[in-house]
Amino acid sequence: MIDKPNGRIKTVSTEDSLSEHERLAEALDRQFSEIFGTEADGRFFVDMLLPKPPPVRTNEAELSWRPTVIAGGASKTGRETGVSQRIKVVRARTAAFDVDAQNTFTEICPDELPVKGGQDIVDELNAQAALCAVRVGSKDAHSPAAVWIAGEGRQPMSRLDGYDNADVCWPVHAVPGTPGFRLIDGLPPVTDYDYFVWKGVEPDMHPYGACYHDIGERMSTGVIEYLKSRGIDTVLVGGLATDYCVRHTVLQLLRAGFRVVVNLAAVRGVAADTSEAALREMRQAGAVLTAGAAELEAAS
Numbered sequence: 001m002i003d004k005p006n007g008r009i010k011t012v013s014t015e016d017s018l019s020e021h022e023r024l025a026e027a028l029d030r031q032f033s034e035i036f037g038t039e040a041d042g043r044f045f046v047d048m049l050l051p052k053p054p055p056v057r058t059n060e061a062e063l064s065w066r067p068t069v070i071a072g073g074a075s076k077t078g079r080e081t082g083v084s085q086r087i088k089v090v091r092a093r094t095a096a097f098d099v100d101a102q103n104t105f106t107e108i109c110p111d112e113l114p115v116k117g118g119q120d121i122v123d124e125l126n127a128q129a130a131l132c133a134v135r136v137g138s139k140d141a142h143s144p145a146a147v148w149i150a151g152e153g154r155q156p157m158s159r160l161d162g163y164d165n166a167d168v169c170w171p172v173h174a175v176p177g178t179p180g181f182r183l184i185d186g187l188p189p190v191t192d193y194d195y196f197v198w199k200g201v202e203p204d205m206h207p208y209g210a211c212y213h214d215i216g217e218r219m220s221t222g223v224i225e226y227l228k229s230r231g232i233d234t235v236l237v238g239g240l241a242t243d244y245c246v247r248h249t250v251l252q253l254l255r256a257g258f259r260v261v262v263n264l265a266a267v268r269g270v271a272a273d274t275s276e277a278a279l280r281e282m283r284q285a286g287a288v289l290t291a292g293a294a295e296l297e298a299a300s
Protein backbone atom coordinates (compact mmCIF):
# COMPACT_ATOMS: atom_id res chain seq x y z
CA MET A 1 0.00 0.00 0.00
CA ILE A 2 1.37 3.43 -0.91
CA ASP A 3 0.74 6.60 1.05
CA LYS A 4 2.14 10.09 0.51
CA PRO A 5 2.44 11.97 3.84
CA ASN A 6 4.26 15.26 3.43
CA GLY A 7 4.87 14.53 -0.22
CA ARG A 8 7.18 11.66 0.50
CA ILE A 9 6.41 8.25 -0.82
CA LYS A 10 6.07 5.95 2.05
CA THR A 11 5.39 2.26 2.02
CA VAL A 12 2.75 1.73 4.59
CA SER A 13 3.39 -1.49 6.31
CA THR A 14 0.08 -3.28 6.26
CA GLU A 15 0.87 -4.33 9.83
CA ASP A 16 -2.76 -4.26 10.86
CA SER A 17 -4.02 -6.37 8.01
CA LEU A 18 -1.16 -8.89 8.18
CA SER A 19 -2.06 -12.21 9.62
CA GLU A 20 -0.27 -13.64 12.63
CA HIS A 21 1.30 -16.05 10.19
CA GLU A 22 2.83 -13.38 8.00
CA ARG A 23 4.02 -11.27 10.93
CA LEU A 24 5.91 -14.24 12.30
CA ALA A 25 7.41 -14.98 8.90
CA GLU A 26 8.70 -11.41 8.60
CA ALA A 27 10.16 -11.45 12.11
CA LEU A 28 11.95 -14.70 11.39
CA ASP A 29 13.30 -13.28 8.12
CA ARG A 30 14.75 -10.29 10.01
CA GLN A 31 16.31 -12.42 12.74
CA PHE A 32 17.77 -14.87 10.26
CA SER A 33 19.48 -12.18 8.19
CA GLU A 34 20.71 -10.37 11.34
CA ILE A 35 22.35 -13.54 12.68
CA PHE A 36 23.62 -15.14 9.48
CA GLY A 37 23.85 -12.10 7.22
CA THR A 38 22.00 -13.95 4.44
CA GLU A 39 18.48 -13.98 3.08
CA ALA A 40 16.10 -16.53 4.52
CA ASP A 41 12.64 -17.71 3.76
CA GLY A 42 10.89 -17.15 7.08
CA ARG A 43 7.57 -18.20 5.63
CA PHE A 44 8.94 -21.66 4.99
CA PHE A 45 9.66 -22.17 8.71
CA VAL A 46 6.38 -20.67 9.79
CA ASP A 47 4.42 -22.85 7.42
CA MET A 48 6.29 -25.83 8.75
CA LEU A 49 5.79 -25.00 12.42
CA LEU A 50 2.30 -23.55 12.61
CA PRO A 51 -0.97 -25.16 11.67
CA LYS A 52 -2.37 -23.64 8.50
CA PRO A 53 -5.35 -21.33 8.88
CA PRO A 54 -8.57 -23.04 7.72
CA PRO A 55 -9.32 -22.52 4.03
CA VAL A 56 -12.05 -20.06 3.17
CA ARG A 57 -15.15 -21.97 2.04
CA THR A 58 -16.81 -20.00 -0.71
CA ASN A 59 -19.73 -22.36 -1.19
CA GLU A 60 -20.67 -22.72 2.48
CA ALA A 61 -24.38 -22.27 1.74
CA GLU A 62 -24.39 -25.18 -0.68
CA LEU A 63 -22.52 -27.48 1.66
CA SER A 64 -24.25 -26.63 4.89
CA TRP A 65 -27.29 -28.77 4.28
CA ARG A 66 -25.18 -31.94 4.10
CA PRO A 67 -26.04 -32.94 7.70
CA THR A 68 -29.70 -32.37 6.97
CA VAL A 69 -29.65 -35.03 4.30
CA ILE A 70 -28.07 -37.63 6.49
CA ALA A 71 -29.81 -36.96 9.76
CA GLY A 72 -33.11 -36.05 8.21
CA GLY A 73 -33.48 -32.98 10.39
CA ALA A 74 -32.48 -29.42 9.67
CA SER A 75 -29.98 -27.83 12.00
CA LYS A 76 -29.42 -24.59 10.13
CA THR A 77 -31.69 -21.76 9.17
CA GLY A 78 -33.64 -21.96 5.95
CA ARG A 79 -31.60 -19.34 4.15
CA GLU A 80 -28.36 -21.24 4.76
CA THR A 81 -29.70 -24.66 3.92
CA GLY A 82 -32.24 -24.26 1.15
CA VAL A 83 -34.76 -25.74 3.58
CA SER A 84 -37.93 -23.70 3.76
CA GLN A 85 -39.58 -22.89 7.04
CA ARG A 86 -43.33 -22.62 7.80
CA ILE A 87 -44.95 -23.78 4.58
CA LYS A 88 -48.70 -23.30 4.20
CA VAL A 89 -50.78 -25.82 2.31
CA VAL A 90 -54.50 -26.03 1.60
CA ARG A 91 -55.68 -29.40 2.91
CA ALA A 92 -58.33 -29.98 0.22
CA ARG A 93 -55.77 -29.49 -2.55
CA THR A 94 -52.85 -31.34 -0.95
CA ALA A 95 -51.86 -35.01 -1.18
CA ALA A 96 -49.27 -37.03 0.72
CA PHE A 97 -47.20 -39.47 -1.34
CA ASP A 98 -45.46 -42.40 0.41
CA VAL A 99 -42.89 -43.59 -2.11
CA ASP A 100 -41.73 -47.22 -1.69
CA ALA A 101 -41.85 -47.13 2.12
CA GLN A 102 -41.18 -50.86 2.23
CA ASN A 103 -39.13 -53.11 4.51
CA THR A 104 -36.91 -54.02 1.55
CA PHE A 105 -35.29 -50.57 1.84
CA THR A 106 -34.68 -50.87 5.58
CA GLU A 107 -32.22 -52.67 7.82
CA ILE A 108 -34.96 -55.25 8.43
CA CYS A 109 -33.87 -56.72 5.08
CA PRO A 110 -30.06 -56.63 5.15
CA ASP A 111 -29.72 -58.74 1.98
CA GLU A 112 -32.01 -56.58 -0.11
CA LEU A 113 -31.44 -52.80 -0.39
CA PRO A 114 -31.15 -51.57 3.21
CA VAL A 115 -31.07 -47.80 3.63
CA LYS A 116 -29.72 -46.53 6.93
CA GLY A 117 -32.57 -45.28 9.11
CA GLY A 118 -35.14 -46.33 6.51
CA GLN A 119 -37.57 -47.56 9.16
CA ASP A 120 -37.47 -44.21 11.00
CA ILE A 121 -39.58 -42.35 8.45
CA VAL A 122 -42.95 -43.75 9.52
CA ASP A 123 -44.01 -41.06 12.03
CA GLU A 124 -43.17 -38.31 9.56
CA LEU A 125 -45.06 -40.01 6.74
CA ASN A 126 -48.10 -40.29 9.00
CA ALA A 127 -47.72 -36.71 10.22
CA GLN A 128 -47.60 -35.27 6.71
CA ALA A 129 -50.56 -37.41 5.64
CA ALA A 130 -52.57 -35.98 8.55
CA LEU A 131 -52.35 -32.56 6.85
CA CYS A 132 -53.71 -33.82 3.54
CA ALA A 133 -57.07 -34.65 1.94
CA VAL A 134 -55.57 -37.49 -0.09
CA ARG A 135 -52.90 -40.13 0.59
CA VAL A 136 -51.29 -42.11 -2.20
CA GLY A 137 -48.45 -44.61 -2.16
CA SER A 138 -46.25 -46.86 -4.23
CA LYS A 139 -44.44 -50.13 -3.84
CA ASP A 140 -41.80 -51.96 -5.80
CA ALA A 141 -43.22 -55.38 -6.74
CA HIS A 142 -40.48 -57.40 -8.37
CA SER A 143 -40.06 -60.92 -9.69
CA PRO A 144 -37.27 -63.00 -8.09
CA ALA A 145 -36.38 -63.97 -11.68
CA ALA A 146 -36.20 -60.43 -13.07
CA VAL A 147 -33.62 -59.81 -15.84
CA TRP A 148 -31.82 -57.15 -13.79
CA ILE A 149 -30.99 -59.35 -10.80
CA ALA A 150 -27.32 -59.19 -9.76
CA GLY A 151 -25.44 -62.46 -9.44
CA GLU A 152 -22.57 -64.34 -10.98
CA GLY A 153 -20.51 -61.86 -13.02
CA ARG A 154 -23.06 -59.12 -12.42
CA GLN A 155 -22.15 -56.84 -9.58
CA PRO A 156 -24.98 -55.09 -7.75
CA MET A 157 -25.31 -51.54 -9.07
CA SER A 158 -23.38 -52.32 -12.25
CA ARG A 159 -24.77 -51.12 -15.57
CA LEU A 160 -27.15 -53.39 -17.42
CA ASP A 161 -27.36 -53.13 -21.21
CA GLY A 162 -29.88 -54.49 -23.66
CA TYR A 163 -33.18 -53.56 -22.00
CA ASP A 164 -35.34 -50.50 -22.55
CA ASN A 165 -36.74 -50.49 -19.03
CA ALA A 166 -33.99 -51.86 -16.80
CA ASP A 167 -30.65 -50.08 -16.60
CA VAL A 168 -28.85 -51.31 -13.47
CA CYS A 169 -28.31 -54.68 -11.74
CA TRP A 170 -29.89 -54.79 -8.30
CA PRO A 171 -30.09 -57.49 -5.63
CA VAL A 172 -33.40 -59.36 -5.41
CA HIS A 173 -35.76 -57.05 -3.55
CA ALA A 174 -39.43 -56.33 -2.88
CA VAL A 175 -40.73 -59.72 -3.95
CA PRO A 176 -44.48 -60.02 -3.24
CA GLY A 177 -45.11 -62.47 -0.43
CA THR A 178 -41.77 -61.76 1.32
CA PRO A 179 -41.24 -59.46 4.34
CA GLY A 180 -39.36 -56.99 2.12
CA PHE A 181 -42.47 -56.34 0.04
CA ARG A 182 -44.51 -55.17 3.04
CA LEU A 183 -44.96 -51.53 3.99
CA ILE A 184 -42.91 -50.57 7.04
CA ASP A 185 -44.70 -51.30 10.33
CA GLY A 186 -46.78 -48.35 11.47
CA LEU A 187 -48.00 -47.37 8.01
CA PRO A 188 -51.63 -48.05 7.08
CA PRO A 189 -52.67 -51.14 5.12
CA VAL A 190 -52.49 -50.45 1.39
CA THR A 191 -56.30 -50.60 1.20
CA ASP A 192 -56.49 -47.47 3.37
CA TYR A 193 -54.67 -45.36 0.77
CA ASP A 194 -56.75 -43.43 -1.74
CA TYR A 195 -54.63 -44.63 -4.65
CA PHE A 196 -51.75 -47.07 -4.88
CA VAL A 197 -49.11 -47.96 -7.48
CA TRP A 198 -47.28 -51.31 -7.80
CA LYS A 199 -44.31 -50.92 -10.08
CA GLY A 200 -41.67 -53.09 -11.76
CA VAL A 201 -43.99 -56.09 -11.93
CA GLU A 202 -42.81 -57.11 -15.40
CA PRO A 203 -39.55 -59.08 -15.14
CA ASP A 204 -37.79 -56.84 -17.66
CA MET A 205 -38.97 -53.53 -16.20
CA HIS A 206 -37.38 -51.68 -13.31
CA PRO A 207 -38.71 -48.12 -13.28
CA TYR A 208 -37.80 -45.72 -10.45
CA GLY A 209 -40.43 -42.99 -10.48
CA ALA A 210 -43.92 -44.00 -9.34
CA CYS A 211 -45.72 -41.99 -12.01
CA TYR A 212 -44.74 -44.12 -15.03
CA HIS A 213 -44.30 -47.85 -15.55
CA ASP A 214 -41.50 -47.33 -18.06
CA ILE A 215 -38.21 -45.49 -17.86
CA GLY A 216 -39.13 -43.47 -20.99
CA GLU A 217 -42.17 -42.11 -19.12
CA ARG A 218 -44.75 -42.96 -21.77
CA MET A 219 -46.96 -45.37 -19.81
CA SER A 220 -48.67 -43.65 -16.91
CA THR A 221 -49.36 -45.51 -13.68
CA GLY A 222 -52.40 -43.27 -13.40
CA VAL A 223 -51.35 -41.50 -10.22
CA ILE A 224 -50.91 -38.09 -11.86
CA GLU A 225 -54.35 -38.37 -13.45
CA TYR A 226 -55.86 -39.50 -10.15
CA LEU A 227 -54.34 -36.57 -8.22
CA LYS A 228 -55.57 -34.12 -10.85
CA SER A 229 -59.06 -35.64 -10.78
CA ARG A 230 -59.14 -34.97 -7.03
CA GLY A 231 -58.20 -31.31 -7.52
CA ILE A 232 -54.76 -31.75 -5.96
CA ASP A 233 -52.13 -29.11 -6.74
CA THR A 234 -49.58 -29.74 -3.97
CA VAL A 235 -47.89 -33.05 -3.08
CA LEU A 236 -45.94 -33.74 0.11
CA VAL A 237 -43.41 -36.46 -0.64
CA GLY A 238 -41.56 -38.88 1.61
CA GLY A 239 -40.26 -42.42 1.27
CA LEU A 240 -37.29 -44.45 0.11
CA ALA A 241 -34.86 -43.91 -1.32
CA THR A 242 -34.02 -40.19 -1.67
CA ASP A 243 -31.49 -40.77 -4.45
CA TYR A 244 -33.56 -43.16 -6.60
CA CYS A 245 -37.32 -43.56 -6.43
CA VAL A 246 -38.08 -40.43 -4.39
CA ARG A 247 -35.90 -38.36 -6.72
CA HIS A 248 -37.58 -39.64 -9.89
CA THR A 249 -41.08 -39.42 -8.47
CA VAL A 250 -40.54 -35.83 -7.34
CA LEU A 251 -39.16 -34.79 -10.75
CA GLN A 252 -42.10 -36.48 -12.51
CA LEU A 253 -44.63 -34.71 -10.26
CA LEU A 254 -42.93 -31.36 -10.89
CA ARG A 255 -43.02 -31.94 -14.65
CA ALA A 256 -46.71 -32.75 -14.33
CA GLY A 257 -47.24 -29.29 -12.83
CA PHE A 258 -47.64 -30.02 -9.11
CA ARG A 259 -46.10 -27.96 -6.36
CA VAL A 260 -43.92 -30.52 -4.58
CA VAL A 261 -42.70 -30.41 -0.98
CA VAL A 262 -40.00 -32.95 -0.06
CA ASN A 263 -40.11 -33.79 3.63
CA LEU A 264 -36.48 -34.33 4.68
CA ALA A 265 -37.50 -36.09 7.88
CA ALA A 266 -39.54 -38.58 5.85
CA VAL A 267 -36.84 -39.61 3.39
CA ARG A 268 -33.56 -41.52 3.63
CA GLY A 269 -30.99 -42.17 0.92
CA VAL A 270 -28.75 -45.01 -0.19
CA ALA A 271 -25.59 -42.86 -0.15
CA ALA A 272 -24.88 -39.38 1.23
CA ASP A 273 -23.31 -37.95 -1.93
CA THR A 274 -26.02 -39.13 -4.31
CA SER A 275 -28.77 -38.08 -1.86
CA GLU A 276 -27.23 -34.64 -1.60
CA ALA A 277 -27.03 -34.34 -5.38
CA ALA A 278 -30.61 -35.60 -5.71
CA LEU A 279 -31.93 -33.02 -3.24
CA ARG A 280 -30.06 -30.27 -5.04
CA GLU A 281 -31.49 -31.44 -8.36
CA MET A 282 -35.04 -31.60 -6.96
CA ARG A 283 -34.69 -28.12 -5.50
CA GLN A 284 -33.34 -26.73 -8.76
CA ALA A 285 -36.27 -28.31 -10.59
CA GLY A 286 -38.64 -26.41 -8.29
CA ALA A 287 -39.25 -28.67 -5.29
CA VAL A 288 -39.46 -27.08 -1.86
CA LEU A 289 -37.54 -28.84 0.92
CA THR A 290 -38.93 -28.90 4.42
CA ALA A 291 -37.25 -30.17 7.59
CA GLY A 292 -40.34 -32.02 8.78
CA ALA A 293 -44.13 -32.04 9.05
CA ALA A 294 -43.95 -29.69 12.05
CA GLU A 295 -42.92 -26.94 9.61
CA LEU A 296 -46.10 -27.45 7.58
CA GLU A 297 -49.36 -25.72 8.28
CA ALA A 298 -52.61 -26.89 6.72
CA ALA A 299 -55.44 -24.45 6.15
CA SER A 300 -58.83 -25.85 5.30
Ligand code: VGL
Residues within 6 Å of the ligand: 100, 105, 113, 140, 170, 240, 241, 242, 243, 244, 245, 246
Ligand atom coordinates in the same frame (compact mmCIF):
# COMPACT_ATOMS: atom_id res chain seq x y z
C1 VGL B 1 -35.05 -48.10 -5.38
C2 VGL B 1 -32.98 -48.76 -6.05
C3 VGL B 1 -33.51 -49.86 -6.65
C4 VGL B 1 -35.89 -47.11 -4.64
C5 VGL B 1 -35.60 -49.19 -5.98
O1 VGL B 1 -37.06 -47.40 -4.32
O2 VGL B 1 -35.37 -46.01 -4.37
N1 VGL B 1 -33.75 -47.89 -5.41
N2 VGL B 1 -34.83 -50.06 -6.60
